[in-house]
Amino acid sequence: MIYLDNAATSYPKAPGVAAAMVNALTQAGGNPGRSGHAMAVAAQGVVDATRRRLAALLGAPDPARIAFTCNATDAINQALFGLLRPSERVITSRMEHNALARPLAELAGRGVAVDSVAAAPDGSIDLDDLARALRVSPARLVAMAHASNVTGCILPAREVAQLAHRHGALLLLDAAQTAGVLPLDVAEMEIDLLALTGHKGLLGPPGTGALYVASGIKLTPSRFGGTGIQSEDEQMPEELPERLEAGTLNSVGLAGLGAALRFLSERGVAAVRAHEMALTGRLLAGLKDIPGLCIHGIADPVRQVATVSISLRGWEPIDLAAVLDSSFGIAVRAGLHCAPAAHRTLGTFPSGTVRLSAGCFTTEDEIEQTLRALDQLAQTPT
Ligand SMILES: Cc1ncc(COP(=O)(O)O)c(C=O)c1O
Structure with missing residues (x-):
């Protein structure tokens, strides 16, 4: 996983x-x-x-x-x-x-x-x-x-x-x-x-x-x-x-x-931050290259933590999260993330987004695999 x-x-x-x-x-x-x-x-x-x-x-x-x-x-x-x-x-x-x-x-x-x-x-x-x-x-x-x-x-x-x-x-x-x-x-x-x-x-x-x-x-x-x-x-x-x-x-x-x-x-929290910032930078750069994929947020690894909200053309967030889990073993969260007002601000209410949130133990290779999975799904809308 x-x-x-x-x-x-x-x-x-x-x-x-x-x-x-x-x-x-x-x-x-x-x-x-x-x-x-x-x-x-x-x-x-x-x-x-x-x-x-x-x-x-x-x-x-x-x-x-x-x-x-x-x-x-x-x-x-x-x-x-x-x-x-x-x-x-x-x-x-x-x-x-x-x-x-x-x-x-x-x-x-x-x-x-x-x-x-x-x-x-x-x-x-x-x-x-x-x-x-x-x-x-x-x-x-x-x-x-x-x-x-x-x-x-x-x-x-x-x-x-x-x-x-x-x-x-x-x-x-x-x-x-x-x-x-x-x-x-x-x-x-x-x-x-x-x-x-x-x-x-x-x-x-x-x-x-x-x-x-x-x-x-x-x-x-x-x-x-x-x-x-x-x-x-x-x-x-x-x-x-x-x-x-x-x-x-x-x-x-x-x-x-x-x-x-x-x-x-x-x-050291500074080392955790540096690791997560590097992962976020790579994730954001890769996501920007995927056709039909929208990043909801500032998309700036310096001004954000390792949480990235996305949507993919042709996919409901809930379906995208389900297929990432079932076909690729990638655990993410879909929906409103208990923050409905935020989605009204972002224009993603009521379906919400798919949220990818890396952590202290996430590896670069896992980010690359996730990008490949999303790229593949972008070619095959439901
Ligand atoms: C910004 C924010 N505030 C508060 C909470 C609530 O945390 P907890 O469920 O641990 O009380 C969360 C949990 O997702 C959160 O993301």
Whole structure:
């Protein structure tokens, strides 16, 4: 199989992830932060180590400001519902994943003003449009994806953060498609809130994610319950990360994520980025030579991650993905990719696109094979 569905979830996972998870179950099977016996302490040690490694990867000065969540969706929900109040305003874009768009729609129903800036037909967001939206009336938050899961287009996050700050707004960055794939430094990039998921570019297991909360920002918890500290208090503790971590953590998943983070720190995210950029460059160049094939997006390996959306004349995306799988063993995703607004922007609604997403372990030869398969299918429309 040639796996080009890393934007959905990465495969394979980093070396050491499965072993770390087995080890957590068999050797560190206590409840982290709850008891004082050796296995509970071992479980806490695993969680703490993963938090420290994630803080190092993100350039977060204080690991305690990273709360573990189930995934990026969970982290985004915590950030939005924990921050925004009725009558406050949030600015988003018309390229967002439902993980951001749906909680915002729910908040709009509860009295939060939600405005979306349009994107260009290639999916890129014009910062002048964002600046105009920020000038119209005060906003509490700008909430956008760091990279589109449809086109791969990268948002200039630091510029967006600085623009937001100039107008008194915070930035929530949805880094579901960039954590582990692009070098990140939340301090240098001036990011206020960053949501990520463990199972994509971080090469960890599903069921893991995190929310980074910059110093000085206080969120209302979106879940309430046991934290293992200050049990005598009726209210959730003030301290992070416990304030945002009600209930038992996924210590097994976090052990796997910790192993993945170790792998990434050894390989270096910059090296992963260089590899994926080279693959994307070759893929885009080859795709441009295939007759009847349209690339939806900016088609620029420097300004996008390794996610490329295409359509092929004479093929419905769903059929093209099915034949790539059944006849060539190439795993891709077809459809709207949970981002309907993005397809309205790109003009690919409602059929969507076929999305090819290379990853850390994709090889050049796999890209060449994929190009040959698409070239062959371009000669034989259904
Ligand atoms: C841009 C973006 N945001 C958020 C998510 C949600 O990630 P998860 O399903 O891990 O919560 C995804 C997943 O595809 C995504 O691509």
